[in-house]
Structure formats: structure tokens, C-alpha cells
Amino acid sequence: MSYAHESCLFFFCSTGGGRRMHGRIAEAPVSEAERIARVYVLAARGDTWAALVQAVADALIDLAEVxxxxxKRDQLISRGYARAGQPSPSAPL
Structure with a gap:
């Protein structure tokens, strides 16, 4: 990403992506994803590539944990099902 693109992205993020109205920037609704992205960019001191890489790395760690x-949950369910045994076809429901 070129310096010009990074500067535009920084300006967009720093202004909230708002639109100019009557010389002021109108507050545009900011999504949760945009707020998280801003935090990553701030933590990376404006380095958008480093922010993206860190966000993806964190997402992969979270995905692995899930x-x-x-x-583990599936294993516990399987063990519980095996311990309890299968219901017999003649058992009342």
C-alpha cells in the first residue's frame, strides 16, 4: 500500500468516515468492525499492514480456541451418550 493510500485511510478513520455538511463532519454510524480496526491501527502506530496482520493473527487464534x-464438547457428549447407552426400541418415550 502506498503512502498516499495509507494517508487516505488514516484520514478516513480519524474523521470517522463522516461526510462534510456545512463545513463540519457529520457523524456517521461506526460499526463494531470499524471500531476494532481503528484500535488495531492505533496499536500499530498507523501501520495499516501491521494492523491487518495482527487482526488476522488474533482472529486465527480465537478460531483455533473455538x-x-x-x-472437547463433542467428545464429552459422545462419552456421555456411550455411558448412558442407547435407548432400547421398546423403551417408552
């Missing part, structure tokens, strides 16, 4: 919890 997958690990899901696998």
Missing part, C-alpha cells in the same frame, strides 16, 4: 472447545 474449534478446540467444540471438539
Amino acid at each position: 474449534e478446540q472447545r467444540a471438539t
Whole structure:
């Protein structure tokens, strides 16, 4: 990304992506994703590439944790089902 693009992105983020109305910047609704992106850019001291890489790395860590919890949950469910045994076809519901 060129310096000009980084400057534009920084300006856009620093102004909230708002629109100019009557010489002022109108407050545009900011999504949660935009707020998170701003925090990453600030933490990376304006380096948008470093911010993106860190955000993706953090997302991958979170995804791995969720997958690990899901696998553990599935194993616990399987063990509980095996311990309890399958219901017999003649058992009342």
C-alpha cells in the first residue's frame, strides 16, 4: 500500500468516515468492525499492514480456541451418550 493510500485511510478513520455538511463532519454510524480496526491501527502506530496482520493473527487464534472447545464438547457428549447407552426400541418415550 502506498503512502498516499495509507494517508487516505488514516484520514478516513480519524474523521470517522463522516461526510462534510456545512463545513463540519457529520457523524456517521461506526460499526463494531470499524471500531476494532481503528484500535488495531492505533496499536500499530498507523501501520495499516501491521494492523491487518495482527487482526488476522488474533482472529486465527480465537478460531483455533473455538474449534478446540467444540471438539472437547463433542467428545464429552459422545462419552456421555456411550455411558448412558442407547435407548432400547421398546423403551417408552
